[in-house]
Amino acid sequence: MEVTGAFLRGRDLGGDLSLDVDAVVVGTGAGGSVALRELARAGLDAVALEEGAWLTSRDFDQREDRMLPRLFQDMGGRSTEDMAIRVLQGRGVGGSTVHNTNLCKRTPDAILDLWGRKYGVAGASVADMRPAFEAIERDLSVTEMSGPMRNANNEVLREGCAALGWAGGPLKHNRVGCRQSGYCELGCTYDAKENALKVLLPHAVDAGARVYSDVEATRLLHDGRQVIGVKGIARGSEGGAAHAVEVRARIVVLAGSAVGSAALARRSDVPDPYAQLGRGLRMHPGAVVAGRFDRAIEGWHGIPQSYECTEHLSFEEGSDRRVWIVPAFAHPIGAAASLPGFGAAHMTSMRAYPNLAVLTAMVHDETSGEVLAGDDGRPVLRYAMGESDRVQLGKGLAACARLLLAAGAREVTIPAIPPRRLTAVAQLEALDLSFVRPHAVPLTAVHPMGTLRLGEDPRTSVVSSTGEHHQLRGLFVADGSLFPTSLGGPPQISIYAFALHLAPHMIARAR
């Protein structure tokens, strides 16, 4: 993929940058890319600031140790404040759409209904959102992953569902020309992801937008009632601050994720009369279970996640079925970190790597956390898993173990300290799941959302149903921080679609 013209690297700036534009978008992931495109297509002078690097398929070398620091926030080491949950988020032009596994699901109807009914979100009903979903799915070539696209790890999940009579099915993806290499999470070397980097941002650039990479937005400029622009720092080739950046604009669109956008808003003293800023953090915390099979699985080959189990997932309010199960294979470094223990015993466990199938249970969480700006301005994620979610996690891990055994696993391992190793369902039924809790079981979250949420009532929301901040005119949000509750599934399509749905309001304000 060759993209030229209006992609500019901060490291190449010859000096400080000062711009006067109609709109500035902070972040270039799913939401930012759509917002930028729509603003540019409307004839507005629009720029995007992206703190990470501009990498293309030529830069993705399928090596974990090299791609983790280049594609992920904090080199893949971001966590909650208490270090109980590892939080994986993208960094760079294209955001998390560069490293995600291409899962495409619309916001569930029941969730949209809930937001309208209980959270005061207007104009985002199922019918209201349908055009945006359809448009995004067309733009990203979303298609269902058929049987031949399913690798052995996903087949294990399908077999387990079939054996137990559990609900499940193929997932939809945004990929064209996929070589099924299995290295999706390290960026696609074959440029097969129809994502923000490949599709939306080039659309935006073709329409006249400028994308500045290596530029970190450090402060929103405003007078307490109207947004004025953004200040930032352009990083040099060694990562240090090289030049000052100031962009004055009629509107600012925050699209740096539920973590980045909230932290930026908080450290910029954005008005917050009802103490809503940064609150409502949901993350879909998840844990894995590994099953050892006699046959080779080699789960690192092929598309990582093409099948799902929805037996334990309901979107009805108050449901006690809030777990989504998908495969979760990792390359050797990730696998080693996921398997419990150390030393000789751990190496012996790793020798079974080709025969492992791994599933993850992610909780459609009710816990409400918070994103703050630390003393150094960096995000602090405060999230204490509630008992209800902890119980769901335990149920989810038990369900994963049951699926693996049903599919023929000789032994399943729940990576706790000490690890729980099971060879029969009877052992699972006798297992006390109270050990499943943060710090006792490794947890990972990849879908932070909810910290600048939508709603008509400024006492319980941050932005109105138009996506504009209740108190600060011209400040919009176009990322996962919009969502009033957990989605219970992969958020990228929801983020793309909501940005598209809200774009007309951004355009009207910017004119």
Add this chain to the structure above:
Amino acid sequence: MRASTQARPSRRRVLQAGVAAALVLGGSAVAFVRTRGYDLPADRALQAFAPWQFIVVQHAARRIAAPDRSGDPSIPGADLLDVAGFVDAWVARMDARVRRDLRRFLAYLEHLAPVAAGHRSRFTRLSPSAQDEVLASVESSSTDLLRAGFDGLRSLVFMGYYRDPRTWSLVGYDGPLIHRPAGGWK
């Protein structure tokens, strides 16, 4: 409005205070001992760690990535792969807050964890089996942040170990498709 984390003490800060207090209460002898007896080769240039911290990481890496078959020449050791060097370079690029927490954890591992596990010597002077006991006790500590610290170090060591193509045949991994050598990764 910047919301400071100083509004209420975080668990991280409680741990920091506890470790600091323990080190101080251990007396100046601890600070004195900590800077002696850690000899690095002259050509070793460190990026993130003090010499004593690097040597703690070296010892920990040898145990965390210990081979499961004694004397098997096909299993590369942590020293051969310079796992500690990798960790030093990696940590140098990490957030300052994380670097600080890791250094504090290494201080705990070297000086306090052995005591908690019933040993008299510092970690780097223990036998391999005693080091394993210490690591196991930290791994299963009742203090969440100590377990998190151990898991962080463990993850870094495994990254330094399994990043190297010489380890991939151990685990049956055929490695990346691009730039794959004619005879496969070795």
